[in-house]
Amino acid sequence: MKRGHGKRLSAMIxxxxxxxxxxxxxxxxxxxxxxxxxDDRLGKxxxxxxxxxxxxxxxxxxxxxxxxxxxxxxxxxxxxxYDYEKNMELWSNADTILEKAVVLGFVSHSGLTGADVxxxxxxxxxxxxxxxxxxxxxxxxxxxxxxxxxxxxxxxxVSEAGYELCHTFVESAVDLxxxxxxxxxxxxxxxxxxxxxxxxxxxLVQAYAAGFAETFGLEYEAAAITIRSAEAEFRKxxxxxxxxxxxxxxxxxxxIAEQLVALAPAFLGAYGVELPEDVDLLELSNYLIGVAIKLxxxxxxxxxxxxxxxxxxxxxxxxxxx
Numbered sequence: 001m002k003r004g005h006g007k008r009l010s011a012m013i014x015x016x017x018x019x020x021x022x023x024x025x026x027x028x029x030x031x032x033x034x035x036x037x038x039d040d041r042l043g044k045x046x047x048x049x050x051x052x053x054x055x056x057x058x059x060x061x062x063x064x065x066x067x068x069x070x071x072x073x074x075x076x077x078x079x080x081x082y083d084y085e086k087n088m089e090l091w092s093n094a095d096t097i098l099e100k101a102v103v104l105g106f107v108s109h110s111g112l113t114g115a116d117v118x119x120x121x122x123x124x125x126x127x128x129x130x131x132x133x134x135x136x137x138x139x140x141x142x143x144x145x146x147x148x149x150x151x152x153x154x155x156x157x158v159s160e161a162g163y164e165l166c167h168t169f170v171e172s173a174v175d176l177x178x179x180x181x182x183x184x185x186x187x188x189x190x191x192x193x194x195x196x197x198x199x200x201x202x203x204l205v206q207a208y209a210a211g212f213a214e215t216f217g218l219e220y221e222a223a224a225i226t227i228r229s230a231e232a233e234f235r236k237x238x239x240x241x242x243x244x245x246x247x248x249x250x251x252x253x254x255x256i257a258e259q260l261v262a263l264a265p266a267f268l269g270a271y272g273v274e275l276p277e278d279v280d281l282l283e284l285s286n287y288l289i290g291v292a293i294k295l296x297x298x299x300x301x302x303x304x305x306x307x308x309x310x311x312x313x314x315x316x317x318x319x320x321x322x
Contacts, residue, residue: 031119031132031171032058032238033245034304036189037178038115039105041308042315045322048195049101055192055238056105057115059200062234063227067266072226075215079208081111090207091320098197100322104315113314118307119171125163131303132170135295139166143291150275161271166292168267172256173292174300179245179252181301186246193238201231253293257285 039057044050063076079086087107094103108114111123121130128134140147140158143166147153152162179185205224213223244255261281268275275281315321 031175032061032241033175033178033185033189034119034171035060035105035109035115036192037182037185037304038308038311039108040185040188042108042312043101043104043322045101049097051188051192051195052098052101052197053105053108054188055196055200055235056102057108058105058189058192058238059102059196059231059234060106060109060114062204062231065233065263065266066226066230067270070270072212072216073270075212076208079211080106081109081116084110084112086207088318090203091318093203093206096197096199097322099199099203102197102200103203104320104322107318107320108311108315113311113318115307115311118303118310125158131300132167132174135170135292136163136167139170139292139295142295143288150279151273159271159273161268161273164271165267166288168260169288169292170296172260173289173296174304175245176249176253176256176289176293177297177300178304180249183246186242186244186252188242189245190239190242193235193242196235201228204228204231253289254286257282257289260285260289 035057036054039053040050043053060080063073063080066073066076087110090103090106091100094100109116111117111120117130119130119132121128121133123130123133125133125137125140128137140153140163144153144158147158147162147165150162152159152165158166204227209220209223209227212218212227213220216223218226240259244259245252247255264275264281264285
């Protein structure tokens, strides 16, 4: 086989795989590459352990896309990101080395002691004290007129949906910039999702199913199925996300814009937003990514790098190491 033909064939195969994942995905991760970058530099005790740490660091967002029920989404968001006791319970339930690796990553994401502290701060758009929130507010202010045309802002200010939309693009921009900075990052994300320990869904069920069922009046088995299904979808989307980020920067940017478009109906529908019929979502998505990249490109790396020792020290203080 001629070398050139082989390269074209490989590109076609990669493109087909990406297309399958993009078309079949109902949601994908925002900011996952940033957490992957951070966790890649925390434990690093052997490649398999390190990849499980990476997956765990991303998987704290495993329930972020339950747009079918915003009450479920909000419940799980606070449980996974802000429930210190539940994080420690997960750690206590981790028996094997790989279980400890994936839970170390999971806890490293926390909004109380983990990476989200420096990203989100108080998660208050009125008091932007975290890097991502600060950039979100700046982006929303810069795009105020455009957001009004989309029904995402009024004379009284930007709506929650408008801020969350900008938030999404800021996190995507930082992910894209990190993937340019570390060209191995996309491959590590896909590999982490593919080889994560098979016990991870069991740990999630053990930690969250009973409380979830009780809170929403569900049968335990139905709660467990919801948790397992969310993790399976998230895992698939991480493979897709990593493959996208592993491409050349311009291609990666275009693929992420397409994934955001695929997510838009569910995302906006959850907030009761209907965009004007003449809006070209792909054109809008590419434009917003470009705005966010320009906003973050000069200082994103310092913010991310400064987060690593902060998280490492907090994990140590919590006794989370192996």
